[in-house]
Amino acid sequence: MEKLLxxxxxxxxxxxxxxxxxxxxxxxxxxxxxxSLIPELEDAFEIEITPVELIPVNFNSAKAIWSMISRLQxx
Amino acid sequence: MTYNSILYIFLxxxxxxxxxxxxxxxxxxxxxxxxxxxxxxxxxGKLLVYLLFSTLAIHYIGLWLSYSRKEYSDRKExxxxxxxxDDKKALKAAYTRKNRGILWFGIGIQLSMLLILxxxxxxxxxxxxxxxxxxxxxxxxxxxxxLPIGISFYTLQxxxxxxxxxxxxxEADDNLGKLALYMAFFPLLMEGPICRYSQxxxxxxxGKPLEYKNVTFGMQRVLWGxxxxxxxxxxxxxxxxxxxxKPDHYSGITIxxxxxxxxxxxxxxxxxxxxxxxGTGEMFGVTIPExxxxxxFSKSASEFWRRWHITLGAWLKDYIFYPISLTKFVKNLGxxxxxxxxxxxxxxxxxxxxxxxxxxxxxxxxxxxxxxxFFGIYYFVLILxxxxxxPLIQTVAxxxxxxxxxxxxxxxxxxKTLLIIFTGELxxxxxxxxxxxxxxxxIFTGFHFNTLTNGSLLKLGLSLGDFIVVLFSLxxxxxxxxxxxxxxxxxxxxxxxxxxxxxxFLYTVIVLVIIFGAYGGGYIPAKLIYAGF
Numbered sequence: 001m002e003k004l005l006x007x008x009x010x011x012x013x014x015x016x017x018x019x020x021x022x023x024x025x026x027x028x029x030x031x032x033x034x035x036s037l038i039p040e041l042e043d044a045f046e047i048e049i050t051p052v053e054l055i056p057v058n059f060n061s062a063k064a065i066w067s068m069i070s071r072l073q074x075x
Numbered sequence: 076m077t078y079n080s081i082l083y084i085f086l087x088x089x090x091x092x093x094x095x096x097x098x099x100x101x102x103x104x105x106x107x108x109x110x111x112x113x114x115x116x117x118x119x120g121k122l123l124v125y126l127l128f129s130t131l132a133i134h135y136i137g138l139w140l141s142y143s144r145k146e147y148s149d150r151k152e153x154x155x156x157x158x159x160x161d162d163k164k165a166l167k168a169a170y171t172r173k174n175r176g177i178l179w180f181g182i183g184i185q186l187s188m189l190l191i192l193x194x195x196x197x198x199x200x201x202x203x204x205x206x207x208x209x210x211x212x213x214x215x216x217x218x219x220x221x222l223p224i225g226i227s228f229y230t231l232q233x234x235x236x237x238x239x240x241x242x243x244x245x246e247a248d249d250n251l252g253k254l255a256l257y258m259a260f261f262p263l264l265m266e267g268p269i270c271r272y273s274q275x276x277x278x279x280x281x282g283k284p285l286e287y288k289n290v291t292f293g294m295q296r297v298l299w300g301x302x303x304x305x306x307x308x309x310x311x312x313x314x315x316x317x318x319x320x321k322p323d324h325y326s327g328i329t330i331x332x333x334x335x336x337x338x339x340x341x342x343x344x345x346x347x348x349x350x351x352x353x354g355t356g357e358m359f360g361v362t363i364p365e366x367x368x369x370x371x372f373s374k375s376a377s378e379f380w381r382r383w384h385i386t387l388g389a390w391l392k393d394y395i396f397y398p399i400s401l402t403k404f405v406k407n408l409g410x411x412x413x414x415x416x417x418x419x420x421x422x423x424x425x426x427x428x429x430x431x432x433x434x435x436x437x438x439x440x441x442x443x444x445x446x447x448x449f450f451g452i453y454y455f456v457l458i459l460x461x462x463x464x465x466p467l468i469q470t471v472a473x474x475x476x477x478x479x480x481x482x483x484x485x486x487x488x489x490x491k492t493l494l495i496i497f498t499g500e501l502x503x504x505x506x507x508x509x510x511x512x513x514x515x516x517x518i519f520t521g522f523h524f525n526t527l528t529n530g531s532l533l534k535l536g537l538s539l540g541d542f543i544v545v546l547f548s549l550x551x552x553x554x555x556x557x558x559x560x561x562x563x564x565x566x567x568x569x570x571x572x573x574x575x576x577x578x579x580f581l582y583t584v585i586v587l588v589i590i591f592g593a594y595g596g597g598y599i600p601a602k603l604i605y606a607g608f
Contacts, residue, residue, distance in 0.1 A: 032423070036421060039407075050242055054397050
């Protein structure tokens with residue numbers, strides 16, 4: 001999780017990722033930010049993120065992103 | 076037969092509603108499917124065979140994808156020998172390759188039909204032009220095929236069905252009838268909207284009984300669609316046809332007026348048709364996705380495309396933008412751009428490739444002409460520039476202490492966006508790119524203020540009375556738009572009125588459509604514009 005928070009901070013350091021639960025719905029991260037986040041996540045956690053994962057519910061909070069990563073690692 | 080015809084409103088739709096209600100529940104989807112094929116046949120005749128082939132193709136390829144995935148799951152869950160992590164990876168890679176092959180085969184079938192039927196004339200013609208330039212003795216034979224109605228819409232639905240199965244978003248359906256109805260449901264055939272299997276197939280096949288609220292709300296929505304189509308769009312068509320059919324006869328303010336009124340015509344025509352579609356669906360208890368959300372209130376070109384033809388934008392985002400963005404090449408480009416040019420350009424450079432794909436597809440989807448390709452590139456460039464300069468605009472606004480959330484700033488942004496839209500639609504409506512360029516240039520070379528006062532605008536097919544009717548109707552559309560923007564449901568409000576007031580109001584709208592509808596003698600019959608795409 002710490003590694004994830006580090007990557008997220010690098011994308012936008014002005015967001016409190018530990019408490020924020022509306023990263024997408026609240027417009028804090030746009031689709032361009034998400035698309036630059038994906039290669040970072042794929043490299044750091046050895047996963048493959050497909051277009052079907054690109055839904056707000058997977059990216060609305062650090063916790064949601066983490067649970068998507070964990071799920072993809074298990075697959 | 077079209078949605079705004081007497082045959083559809085007073086015969087076809089009531090007969091289908093009645094038959095649907097009278098048969099047992101499990102036969103209702105069959106009534107809808109039969110009605111859909113009758114509707115299709117009434118417009119495109121034997122070309123129905125293309126729709127049937129598309130449906131059968133996605134049915135079997137969907138099942139093939141599903142079978143292949145099951146085979147992989149079985150092998151993964153019950154391996155013959157003990158597997159190492161590398162074996163598992165290899166199995167997954169082999170399965171992914173196989174399924175990707177099946178998916179591309181399925182998409183290939185759908186796209187080849189669309190490309191051959193819709194684009195062979197355009198691409199063949201352009202290749203021949205090039206061959207003539209190099210004095211080639213050989214030219215490609217010219218083919219022009221008759222287009223089945225709705226091919227641009229149902230092909231995208233077919234592709235989304237296969238891709239969604241591939242990504243395990245939905246299961247392949249072994250019920251061919253359900254899939255056939257998803258592809259052919261008659262209210263969707265002419266102008267969409269482009270639905271997803273997960274959105275409509277279930278409720279379409281449910282065979283819900285007709286309910287008073289659904290039928291009355293649906294009829295009101297159909298009436299609203301007819302209001303927009305018959306009173307606004309078909310009336311404006313007179314002026315639009317006059318100017319765009321003889322573009323070299325007009326210049327300056329006349330071209331500006333024609334471009335603005337064409338934009339309103341297109342909106343009233345397309346959104347009016349979508350109202351009829353959604354209203355018809357509602358009568359059968361089927362929820363069809365919205366395709367418009369007050370597009371003229373947008374503050375940027377990209378916001379406009381999130382509010383106009385929403386289902387096409389969403390389709391292009393899900394099936395073009397994301398897949399291109401997630402290719403290895405684009406991801407690597409993003410990483411290297413980020414390292415070289417920093418965060419902002421590291422986002423812009425890779426996404427511009429995906430955006431380019433989206434806008435070329437958007438332009439080409441609309442039609443086969445260079446003006447449509449120009450239309451797509453026009454929006455690509457504007458949206459890209461907006462993204463590139465966003466940080467600079469933000470910095471300038473902060474240093475000049477401009478509040479970007481203020482009413483004045485928002486109003487200026489809306490005006491800027493309207494100018495972008497009107498200009499885009501000028502090229503979109505022009506016969507070809509050259510004509511569009513000439514018309515755009517003549518705005519400046521032939522600009523005279525006295526066009527507004529010398530009565531020449533009243534010689535373009537619309538009388539002063541027509542202009543007044545259009546103006547009042549547009550004010551009504553604007554008012555409804557403002558209420559919808561505030562999330563006020565007008566139909567719920569009407570439902571709360573007493574019976575006399577409610578029916579008095581509805582009859583007034585019906586009478587208005589009958590009296591002020593632009594049909595019959597003196598008007599040019601206007602086709603549904605998007606049905607031609």
